[in-house]
Amino acid sequence: MIDHRRLRVALLGAGSVGSQVAHLLLTQAAELAERSGADLELAGIAVRDVDAPRDVDLPRELLTTDAEGLIVGSDIVIELMGGIEPARAHILTALNSGADVVTGNKALLATHGAEIFDAADQVGASVSYEAAVAGAIPIVRPLKDSLAGDRVVRIMGIVNGTTNYILDRMDKEGADFADVLAQAQALGYAEADPTADVEAYDAAQKAAILASLAFHTSVPLEAVHREGITSIDKAMIDGARAAGYVIKLLAVCERLPADGDQGEDGEEISVRVYPALVGRDHPLASVHGANNAVFVEAEAAGALMFYGAGAGGIQTASAVLGDVVSAARRHIAGGVGVGESPRMSVPVAPIGRITTRYQITLEVDDEPGVLAHVASILSEGGISVATVEQTVEQPAEEAAAEQAPAPRRARLVIGTHHAREQALGDTVARLSSSDVVERVVSVLRVEGE
Amino acid sequence: MIDHRRLRVALLGAGSVGSQVAHLLLTQAAELAERSGADLELAGIAVRDVDAPRDVDLPRELLTTDAEGLIVGSDIVIELMGGIEPARAHILTALNSGADVVTGNKALLATHGAEIFDAADQVGASVSYEAAVAGAIPIVRPLKDSLAGDRVVRIMGIVNGTTNYILDRMDKEGADFADVLAQAQALGYAEADPTADVEAYDAAQKAAILASLAFHTSVPLEAVHREGITSIDKAMIDGARAAGYVIKLLAVCERLPADGDQGEDGEEISVRVYPALVGRDHPLASVHGANNAVFVEAEAAGALMFYGAGAGGIQTASAVLGDVVSAARRHIAGGVGVGESPRMSVPVAPIGRITTRYQITLEVDDEPGVLAHVASILSEGGISVATVEQTVEQPAEEAAAEQAPAPRRARLVIGTHHAREQALGDTVARLSSSDVVERVVSVLRVEGE
Numbered sequence: 001m002i003d004h005r006r007l008r009v010a011l012l013g014a015g016s017v018g019s020q021v022a023h024l025l026l027t028q029a030a031e032l033a034e035r036s037g038a039d040l041e042l043a044g045i046a047v048r049d050v051d052a053p054r055d056v057d058l059p060r061e062l063l064t065t066d067a068e069g070l071i072v073g074s075d076i077v078i079e080l081m082g083g084i085e086p087a088r089a090h091i092l093t094a095l096n097s098g099a100d101v102v103t104g105n106k107a108l109l110a111t112h113g114a115e116i117f118d119a120a121d122q123v124g125a126s127v128s129y130e131a132a133v134a135g136a137i138p139i140v141r142p143l144k145d146s147l148a149g150d151r152v153v154r155i156m157g158i159v160n161g162t163t164n165y166i167l168d169r170m171d172k173e174g175a176d177f178a179d180v181l182a183q184a185q186a187l188g189y190a191e192a193d194p195t196a197d198v199e200a201y202d203a204a205q206k207a208a209i210l211a212s213l214a215f216h217t218s219v220p221l222e223a224v225h226r227e228g229i230t231s232i233d234k235a236m237i238d239g240a241r242a243a244g245y246v247i248k249l250l251a252v253c254e255r256l257p258a259d260g261d262q263g264e265d266g267e268e269i270s271v272r273v274y275p276a277l278v279g280r281d282h283p284l285a286s287v288h289g290a291n292n293a294v295f296v297e298a299e300a301a302g303a304l305m306f307y308g309a310g311a312g313g314i315q316t317a318s319a320v321l322g323d324v325v326s327a328a329r330r331h332i333a334g335g336v337g338v339g340e341s342p343r344m345s346v347p348v349a350p351i352g353r354i355t356t357r358y359q360i361t362l363e364v365d366d367e368p369g370v371l372a373h374v375a376s377i378l379s380e381g382g383i384s385v386a387t388v389e390q391t392v393e394q395p396a397e398e399a400a401a402e403q404a405p406a407p408r409r410a411r412l413v414i415g416t417h418h419a420r421e422q423a424l425g426d427t428v429a430r431l432s433s434s435d436v437v438e439r440v441v442s443v444l445r446v447e448g449e
Numbered sequence: 450m451i452d453h454r455r456l457r458v459a460l461l462g463a464g465s466v467g468s469q470v471a472h473l474l475l476t477q478a479a480e481l482a483e484r485s486g487a488d489l490e491l492a493g494i495a496v497r498d499v500d501a502p503r504d505v506d507l508p509r510e511l512l513t514t515d516a517e518g519l520i521v522g523s524d525i526v527i528e529l530m531g532g533i534e535p536a537r538a539h540i541l542t543a544l545n546s547g548a549d550v551v552t553g554n555k556a557l558l559a560t561h562g563a564e565i566f567d568a569a570d571q572v573g574a575s576v577s578y579e580a581a582v583a584g585a586i587p588i589v590r591p592l593k594d595s596l597a598g599d600r601v602v603r604i605m606g607i608v609n610g611t612t613n614y615i616l617d618r619m620d621k622e623g624a625d626f627a628d629v630l631a632q633a634q635a636l637g638y639a640e641a642d643p644t645a646d647v648e649a650y651d652a653a654q655k656a657a658i659l660a661s662l663a664f665h666t667s668v669p670l671e672a673v674h675r676e677g678i679t680s681i682d683k684a685m686i687d688g689a690r691a692a693g694y695v696i697k698l699l700a701v702c703e704r705l706p707a708d709g710d711q712g713e714d715g716e717e718i719s720v721r722v723y724p725a726l727v728g729r730d731h732p733l734a735s736v737h738g739a740n741n742a743v744f745v746e747a748e749a750a751g752a753l754m755f756y757g758a759g760a761g762g763i764q765t766a767s768a769v770l771g772d773v774v775s776a777a778r779r780h781i782a783g784g785v786g787v788g789e790s791p792r793m794s795v796p797v798a799p800i801g802r803i804t805t806r807y808q809i810t811l812e813v814d815d816e817p818g819v820l821a822h823v824a825s826i827l828s829e830g831g832i833s834v835a836t837v838e839q840t841v842e843q844p845a846e847e848a849a850a851e852q853a854p855a856p857r858r859a860r861l862v863i864g865t866h867h868a869r870e871q872a873l874g875d876t877v878a879r880l881s882s883s884d885v886v887e888r889v890v891s892v893l894r895v896e897g898e
Contacts (some may be wrong), residue, residue, distance in 0.1 A: 143592065
C-alpha cells in the first residue's frame with residue numbers, strides 16, 4: 001500500500017471545462033490518487049453566482065464566491081475562469097501562497113504570461129497550461145520537455161476549431177463563407193459573435209503562447225501578425241483546389257534565417273496567423289472538421305504532428321487533469337517546481353520580413369503582351385515565378401446583353417518561388433496600379449513547401 | 450546569470466543514435482545548459498571497441514571499454530547499447546549508484562521493464578525511455594503525464610517504419626511483397642535479415658511497452674499476439690483498396706469490455722500486432738513511407754494522434770536529449786524522481802477474446818445456393834454479415850487450355866459486423882472444410898471502426 005498524502009485542490013470557475021474537471025475530480029478520485037500518489041481533495045469551487053445553472057450537477061456545499069479565501073491554504077489551484085481580471089490576481093495570490101497553478105487561460109497567458117511565469121519562478125512553484133492551446137492535444141509538454149534537447153525551427157498549427165470547421169465545409173461543399181458561418185452558429189460550432197474566431201484573435205493568442213514556448217522567449221500578443229478568414233470566398237477555395245491546395249487558418253511560428261537585419265543575437269522569429277494554402281498531401285490538409293493539429297519541425301526530430309480535438313469541455317478537462325496529476329507528483333516528490341526554461345528576448349520580425357511562397361490571382365485584359373507586361377513587373381520586383389496559369393473568363397451575362405462588346409478578361413494565377421513579403425507587397429501594389437491589370441483578385445501565402 | 454550546476458553524463462554505446470547524442474551533447478552544450486539549468490559534462494562513452502569506425506567523429510579520449518567504471522559517479526547514464534546484457538546490468542548499476550537513467554532499449558524494457566522500474570522506484574531515481582517507442586515522436590511522456598488524469602481506452606500504432614514503408618509501396622505501386630522488400634533492403638530501409646521487422650518482433654516489443662504505460666501494468670512480451678506481414682500479397686492489397694481500406698501493420702492495445710470472463714478486477718486488456726484493414730479516411734491511413742504514428746483514444750480527451758519519424762539516428766537522438774534535459778532539471782530541482790505510476794497487474798486476454806470486424810475472402814464454386822450455404826454457416830457461428838461482394842473469376846489460362854471445362858469459381862468478399870475472434874476462427878474453419886468453399890483466401894481484421 002502506498003501512503004497517500006492529501007492535497008488540497010481549489011477550482012476557480014465552473015463553466016464547460018471547470019464543471020467537467022470538478023466532476024472528474026469527484027468521480028475518478030481513486031484512479032487520480034493512484035496516478036498522482038496523492039488524495040486530491042476538491043476543497044471548493046469559486047464561482048460568480050452559486051445559483052447559476054451548470055452543465056454538470058456539482059455539490060452545492062463546494063460552491064463559494066470567495067475565491068481568495070479558497071485559494072489560501074491550497075496546494076494546487078486550477079484557474080478556469082477565463083478573462084484577465086480577477087484571474088490574474090487570483091493566480092498571483094495562489095503562487096505567492098505556495099500553490100502550484102494549473103490554468104487554461106490563453107488570453108491571460110498571451111498578455112501577462114511573463115509576469116506570471118516570473119512570479120512562479122521566484123517562489124519555486126509551477127504554472128501548467130496544457131489546456132490553453134489546442135484543447136486536449138498534448139502540445140505544451142512535448143514542446144517544453146520532449147523537445148527540450150532539440151531546436152524547434154517552425155510550428156504550423158491549426159489551433160482554432162471553429163475556423164477549421166468553416167473552411168473545411170467550404171472546401172467540401174463549395175459553399176460560401178456567410179452560409180457556412182450561419183450553419184456553424186446554428187450547430188453551436190461558432191459563437192453568436194464569431195469575431196474572436198473568424199478574425200483570428202483566438203488563434204493569435206495561441207500563436208503567442210506556442211512561439212514563446214518553442215523559442216524560449218516571451219512574445220507580446222501585439223507582435224503577432226493577424227489576418228482572419230472573412231475575406232475567403234468560394235472562388236478562392238475553388239482556385240486553391242484547382243492548384244492542389246486547401247486553405248487553412250494557420251498559426252505559423254518560425255525562426256527567420258539570418259540576413260543581417262536581425263536583433264542583437266542575430267536571432268529573429270516570426271509569429272503570424274493567416275489563411276494560407278497548404279498542399280493537399282501535407283499532413284495538415286487532412287485535419288477536418290473542428291479538429292486541431294500542430295505540426296512541428298525541429299532540427300533533430302524532423303517533422304512531428306500532434307492531432308486531436310481542439311476544444312470541448314470534457315476533452316479540455318483531460319488536459320487540465322494531466323497537469324493536476326503532474327503538479328501533485330511534484331508535491332509528493334518534494335523539490336521546487338521546474339519553471340519555464342530561462343527566457344531570452346528574441347525579437348519578433350514585422351510581417352514584411354518573412355519569406356514564403358505566394359499565389360497571386362489577377363484579372364487582366366485578354367490582350368497580346370499582357371503576360372509579358374505582368375512578368376516584367378514581377379521580375380523588376382525580384383519576384384521569381386514558378387507557375388502561371390491563364391484562363392479566359394466567360395463574359396458575364398449583363399455585359400453580353402449590353403450594346404458595346406465587353407472587353408475580354410483573362411485570369412492569371414501566378415505561383416511564385418520563395419519571396420520576401422515586403423518585396424511581394426510592393427510588387428503587388430505596382431501590379432494593381434498597372435494599366436493591364438483590372439483587379440488583384442487575391443494574394444495568398446503558401447505554407448509548408 | 451544562472452548558477453549552473455555541473456552534471457556528469459555517461460553514454461553507453463556509440464551506434465547510429467549514440468554517436469548523434471554524443472555529437473549534440475558536445476556541440477549544443479550552451480543551449481542544453483540553458484534548457485536544463487545544468488552544465489552537462491559528457492564524462493565518457495563506453496564502447497566495445499574504441500577503434501571501430503563511427504558515423505560521427507568522436508573525441509578519442511572520451512571512448513572507453515570500461516562501462517562500469519564510467520557509470521559509477523555519474524549523475525545521468527544514457528544507455529544506447531541495445532540488447533539485454535550487459536545493458537541490463539549496467540542500468541541496474543547506474544540506478545543503484547544514484548544515477549537517473551535514459552534508455553532507448555525497447556528489447557530490454559519489453560522483457561525486463563518491471564525489474565528496472567522497481568529498482569528505480571526503490572532508490573528514487575528515474576528511468577526515461579522516450580526513444581524506445583516511435584523514435585522522435587513524443588508518445589511516452591504524453592501517455593505518462595499528459596493523459597495521467599484520463600483513462601486510455603485504445604491505442605492503435607504504426608510503430609515500425611520498415612513494414613509501413615513496404616506496405617505503403619505495395620499499396621501505391623501494386624507491387625508484390627518480395628519485390629518491395631528487396632528494394633527496401635537495397636535502399637537501407639530494411640535490414641539484410643528483415644525478420645525482426647517483417648515478422649513484427651520489433652512492433653511487438655513496442656506494443657508491450659505502450660500497453661504497460663497506457664494501462665499502468667506490466668505486459669510480458671510473450672503475452673503479445675504477433676503476426677507479421679509476410680503473407681500479405683498484391684491480391685490482398687488490391688482487395689483492401691477496392692473495399693476502401695489500406696493494410697497497415699498495427700500495434701493494438703485496448704481495454705476489453707467486461708463480460709464475465711475477466712480477471713479478478715473485472716479488467717482485461719488485449720495487446721496484439723498484426724496487419725489489419727484501416728479505412729482510407731482514418732488518420733492512420735495517411736501515414737506514408739517509413740513514418741510512425743500512434744493513435745490514442747481516451748475517455749475524456751477523445752481521439753489523439755502523434756505522428757513523425759519512427760527511426761533514424763538524429764531523430765531518435767532528439768528524444769534521448771529531451772529525456773536527458775528532464776533528468777537534469779529533476780537533479781537541479783531536488784526531490785526524488787517520479788517513478789512509473791503504481792502498477793497494477795491487469796491480465797492480458799488471449800487473442801480469441803478480442804472483438805473486431807473482419808473481412809473474409811473465399812473462393813467458392815459459382816453455383817446456385819453457394820451463397821445461401823456460406824451465409825448459413827456464418828449465421829450458425831453467430832457471425833453477423835455487414836457486406837457481401839461476389840465476383841466471378843475468369844478461368845485461369847492453364848485451366849482453359851485443358852480438355853475438361855474448368856469449374857467456374859466465384860470470389861466472395863464478406864465484411865462482418867463485430868465478432869469474437871474465437872467464434873470467427875471456428876466459423877472460418879467450418880467454412881474451410883465446407884464442400885462449396887474451394888479455399889479461404891484471406892481473413893483480415895478491420896480496425897478503427
